[in-house]
Amino acid sequence: MTKKEQVLLEKPDVKKAEDVEKKAGTVEVFIMGKSYKVPAGLTIMKALEYAGYRYIRGCGCRAGFCGACSTIYRIEDEQKLGFDLACQKVVEDKMYLVQLPFVPAAKAEYDIEKLKPTESIILEIYPEIARCVSCNTCTKSCPQDIEVMKYIQRAVRGDIAKSAEISFDCIQCGLCAMRCPADIKHYHVSQLARRLRGKYMDTRSKNLSKRLKEIESRKYDTEIEKLMKMDKKEITELYKNRKIEAEEEGKRVVK
Amino acid sequence: MKVTSGYPDYMLKSIKLVEEKREKNMSKPVKPMSMKAREEILSMYHPDYMKGTKRELKVGIDKGMLLYNGIVDLLEAKPVLDPKDVDLSKIDYDVDLLFIGGGGAGTVAALFAHESGVPKDKILIVTKLRHGDANSMMAQGGIQAADRPEDSPTLHYLDIYGGGHFTNKPELARALALDAPGIINWHEELGVMYDRQDDGEFQELSGGGTSRNRMHSAKDYTGMELMRNIRDNARNLEIPVLEFCPVAELLMDDKGQVAGGVAFNLETFEYYVIRAKATILATGGSGRLHLANYPTTNHYGATGDGLIMAYHVGANLLDLDTIQIHPTGDAYPEPLVGILSTEKIRGLGAIPLNKNGDPFVFPLEPRDVESAMFIQECKQGRGIVTPTGMPGVWLDTPMIEILHGEGTIETKLAGEVRKFKRFGIDMTKHPILVYPTLHYQNGGVEINEKTETRVPGLFAAGEVSGGVHGKNRLMGNSLLDFNVFGRRSGIYAAKYVKKAKIGKLTLKHLDKYNQMLEQANIKPAKAAPIILPEYRGEMTISRALDIF
Numbered sequence: 001m002t003k004k005e006q007v008l009l010e011k012p013d014v015k016k017a018e019d020v021e022k023k024a025g026t027v028e029v030f031i032m033g034k035s036y037k038v039p040a041g042l043t044i045m046k047a048l049e050y051a052g053y054r055y056i057r058g059c060g061c062r063a064g065f066c067g068a069c070s071t072i073y074r075i076e077d078e079q080k081l082g083f084d085l086a087c088q089k090v091v092e093d094k095m096y097l098v099q100l101p102f103v104p105a106a107k108a109e110y111d112i113e114k115l116k117p118t119e120s121i122i123l124e125i126y127p128e129i130a131r132c133v134s135c136n137t138c139t140k141s142c143p144q145d146i147e148v149m150k151y152i153q154r155a156v157r158g159d160i161a162k163s164a165e166i167s168f169d170c171i172q173c174g175l176c177a178m179r180c181p182a183d184i185k186h187y188h189v190s191q192l193a194r195r196l197r198g199k200y201m202d203t204r205s206k207n208l209s210k211r212l213k214e215i216e217s218r219k220y221d222t223e224i225e226k227l228m229k230m231d232k233k234e235i236t237e238l239y240k241n242r243k244i245e246a247e248e249e250g251k252r253v254v255k
Numbered sequence: 256m257k258v259t260s261g262y263p264d265y266m267l268k269s270i271k272l273v274e275e276k277r278e279k280n281m282s283k284p285v286k287p288m289s290m291k292a293r294e295e296i297l298s299m300y301h302p303d304y305m306k307g308t309k310r311e312l313k314v315g316i317d318k319g320m321l322l323y324n325g326i327v328d329l330l331e332a333k334p335v336l337d338p339k340d341v342d343l344s345k346i347d348y349d350v351d352l353l354f355i356g357g358g359g360a361g362t363v364a365a366l367f368a369h370e371s372g373v374p375k376d377k378i379l380i381v382t383k384l385r386h387g388d389a390n391s392m393m394a395q396g397g398i399q400a401a402d403r404p405e406d407s408p409t410l411h412y413l414d415i416y417g418g419g420h421f422t423n424k425p426e427l428a429r430a431l432a433l434d435a436p437g438i439i440n441w442h443e444e445l446g447v448m449y450d451r452q453d454d455g456e457f458q459e460l461s462g463g464g465t466s467r468n469r470m471h472s473a474k475d476y477t478g479m480e481l482m483r484n485i486r487d488n489a490r491n492l493e494i495p496v497l498e499f500c501p502v503a504e505l506l507m508d509d510k511g512q513v514a515g516g517v518a519f520n521l522e523t524f525e526y527y528v529i530r531a532k533a534t535i536l537a538t539g540g541s542g543r544l545h546l547a548n549y550p551t552t553n554h555y556g557a558t559g560d561g562l563i564m565a566y567h568v569g570a571n572l573l574d575l576d577t578i579q580i581h582p583t584g585d586a587y588p589e590p591l592v593g594i595l596s597t598e599k600i601r602g603l604g605a606i607p608l609n610k611n612g613d614p615f616v617f618p619l620e621p622r623d624v625e626s627a628m629f630i631q632e633c634k635q636g637r638g639i640v641t642p643t644g645m646p647g648v649w650l651d652t653p654m655i656e657i658l659h660g661e662g663t664i665e666t667k668l669a670g671e672v673r674k675f676k677r678f679g680i681d682m683t684k685h686p687i688l689v690y691p692t693l694h695y696q697n698g699g700v701e702i703n704e705k706t707e708t709r710v711p712g713l714f715a716a717g718e719v720s721g722g723v724h725g726k727n728r729l730m731g732n733s734l735l736d737f738n739v740f741g742r743r744s745g746i747y748a749a750k751y752v753k754k755a756k757i758g759k760l761t762l763k764h765l766d767k768y769n770q771m772l773e774q775a776n777i778k779p780a781k782a783a784p785i786i787l788p789e790y791r792g793e794m795t796i797s798r799a800l801d802i803f
Contacts, residue, residue, distance in 0.1 A: 038459050050792040054791055055555065063552065063594045065479050109493070205457055212436050215408065238414070242466045246465075
């Protein structure tokens, strides 16, 4: 068997882009300057694969969560640069595109246990945030539409909670940091803000600490052991007749 | 040319029916199914019960076991590494603990091994893609832990065990339920921002097959929030990570112990010999094998490598005759097909409806049952078929706003809203179209409570392992799994290496495996593990020249 045959053999028989997009026609994209005709309606990621590229970098979860596939593009004759995720953005005709394989942006090292959520703590660890010139380029380059500049401004002012809240949906793709004229590493800054808030500022659960004590005192050990010793019929019966909270409520939600 | 924006007219007509019947549908919920009805529907419509999806394995310790074809294909393939190509006399990394996989399980394991006293320069995480590129990062809905007064670890245990059709290893299900609250507490200490009520208690929802509301979430980015914190901690501690260097095969020593692995640098094509006193397999799942030809929610690297490597050294497997299809994969628009819409959408009150706008299933059955019901609805002609031929049923998301007030979807399902908005669909106003998608590898390499496999020196944790969930995993238990068993593997492996002594390194097990294939009269067409899936256009591949 040739290598080619093996590759074809390994290719999974899932819905083929070729079949799906026959009707939709093709668009011309320029992958790092080279022209390829690809089916319309594909994401940038699938279009690159259709064209014959096999990803090593620039591809992770393929669903908009991991930030591996940040892509920079410009439509021919357009003034503006576009920023998006290759796995989420659909190709457009005459799109010139390149992916960012890596973002050089050092993260500060800290021991979260030794930090205190003071107003100046983020400034102490990432002093460069004070250099923000409010140009808003970070916000414009965010594929998640997060108000990046706003959470940096909040961090400068010492509002950790708000900075954490605004930045919550950050997928850490790094496009903000690559565009910033003040060399701020926004996504590292917000990681710190969120950890400080989660650890020191949000009220803790009393139920959880009670339960931990119960588990420590081995309250449930015998109960569970009893279930483990049941024969299949007995435990099936127990399982079948257990009360389902979501059903009892009629509505499946805690207020 | 302009791409799809919103729904085509014929779909909007069906949505009209959904809207007309919404009030009635909300007031008269469908009841959960009986055990018997569940079994019947599974046997008719779930791929686990279909003919032709599985076959008996002809080689190795589990010879005769029934597994999905795609997995048997790889187990009966030639080991990808030729021992002749590797010089074992030169050791590139010499460590106490090798963690294969930089997702949730591997990172948690490394953190706890470090905390248990293994110095960081004796730890190495190797990973196929970047640190954190894993299914862990993508889990949306939440993580289960029985911490409310009306709940208990015992009830959690019962849900896990019943949901797994009583096939789980009971001691693993117990560990999962009992360790859970401690894990949530660890997350609080790390700084995870869980969704909370004003009094600090967690907002907890129900998931499919759970008898109590115990799903803790961080919007619909729960896995991402966990993984971000865990990884940040590992980075602060400077735990060494080798990225884009998947392990292609495990190493053994002359005493029959696993003794590290051979990593393959995807960018330079060179190999590295890594000697380790203990190896923790945390390679995750196998969605990218597209078993039973399903699309998948999994990340790019989920190719089941760990199963194959572990089998090559003689570890045994469990429950790989089942796959988890998640009921609510996206069916429309086309670029989203196979991507997950979180179970939290149903947890918040959205009901699945057919093309006539009628409900047909209790929204929170266990995933396998819920999926089978969706498939039945479509096979019997009551689904909606998209312009590209993909069937689906509606998930009536606007119900959430009616139940919990306007703006709920935007705050609790930010990721979902963002995803659909790109394609002109407003899920706060219109339902979304869903169909089952390949989501999770229920089984895997058998472990015990200490995460040991049957081969000395080899531990396993997370999705690659088998026994925790039996033949069906419940929602919220996979984030929990990688934390509980990742932690345990770090602790127990750290203890193990204090006494472990490694002999002379060898790859002879691969020669032996090749012999076994020959004896079984198998002429392998493929080599495995495959490391990355193949999605290039067929035209390109057929013209490819192997000259460079």
